[in-house]
Amino acid sequence: DAGITQSPRYKITETGRQVTLMCHQTWSHSYMFWYRQDLGHGLRLIYYSAAADITDKGEVPDGYVVSRSKTENFPLTLESATRSQTSVYFCASTGGLGYEQYFGPGTRLTVT
Amino acid sequence: QKEVEQNSGPLSVPEGAIASLNCTYSDRGSQSFFWYRQYSGKSPELIMSIYSNGDKEDGRFTAQLNKASQYVSLLIRDSQPSDSATYLCAVNRDYGGSQGNLIFGKGTKLSVKP
Numbered sequence: 001d002a003g004i005t006q007s008p009r010y011k012i013t014e015t016g017r018q019v020t021l022m023c024h025q026t027w028s029h030s031y032m033f034w035y036r037q038d039l040g041h042g043l044r045l046i047y048y049s050a051a052a053d054i055t056d057k058g059e060v061p062d063g064y065v066v067s068r069s070k071t072e073n074f075p076l077t078l079e080s081a082t083r084s085q086t087s088v089y090f091c092a093s094t095g096g097l098g099y100e101q102y103f104g105p106g107t108r109l110t111v112t
Numbered sequence: 113q114k115e116v117e118q119n120s121g122p123l124s125v126p127e128g129a130i131a132s133l134n135c136t137y138s139d140r141g142s143q144s145f146f147w148y149r150q151y152s153g154k155s156p157e158l159i160m161s162i163y164s165n166g167d168k169e170d171g172r173f174t175a176q177l178n179k180a181s182q183y184v185s186l187l188i189r190d191s192q193p194s195d196s197a198t199y200l201c202a203v204n205r206d207y208g209g210s211q212g213n214l215i216f217g218k219g220t221k222l223s224v225k226p
Contacts, residue, residue: 033213042218043156043200058213090155099144099204101214103155 002026006091006104014112019078021107023091031094032074033058033101034066036087043090049074081111116203118217126225131188133220135201138182144204145177147186150219151197160186191224198222 004025013019023032034046045058047066055066063085065077074093078085091104115138125131133147144163148156162168162175162184174187184203188195198219205213 040218043216045213048213099214100146100158100161101202102158106155 004091004093004102004104006089006107008107009105010108012110012112013081015082016080019081019109021076021078021089021091021109023074023076023104025072025074025091025093025104027093027095027102028071029093029095029102030071031099031101032068033092033094034064034074034076035090035092036060036085037090037106038087046076046089078109081109083111085109086111116201116215116217118199118201118220120218121221122223123220124223124225125191127191127193129191129224131191131195131222131224133186133188133199133201133222135184135186135203135217136182137184137201137203137215139203139205139215140179140182142203142205144214145175145184146202146214147173147175147184148200148202148216149197150200156200188222191222193224193226196222196224 007022030051033048035043037043044060046064049055049068052068052071068074089107092101094101117136147160149159150156160175162177168175172189176185198221200219201217202214
């Protein structure tokens, strides 16, 4: 049971490049989330999705784009990466009535 | 602004002691409360969930909820060095279609000394 996976685990890119972070879950959870975690800020919600083809902005959506054509996948794209987007990115999902969220292993992104 | 507040720590306790972690939240309509443990360099791991006032015990962990005071706590009995981590409190948002969203505190760093 793979659960929730993210790829790549580590990524170094240059300012201005487009980067896509992948998230895949095997539980058929309806809700999926993207967070970034930075020192001093904790976990901040970037985008979330309630179901396939339904997405909505979170707290810090600027500079990011998401899509969800299939329930199990929720990619996050940085259209033109900036140094301020250097962070650790976590994908999470939930399907239970109690809203427990389960996190992927994270992607450490460095923008140079 | 909906907020979840935690003491950032570090909280240092000796091995075998009880560690007490606290969290307050501002959204009175919240119904679901969670504690996550995050080791350095790892992702958050769900360790406790609580939905009703009172205590909920799971092994060495006890979550306590007081909705009137908007307060959630986590007690770790017989603390072990392996419990050294950052503990995140999370509370569900209660508006519109966002009930699946959680608000996270910034976490309390716990250090258990052998």
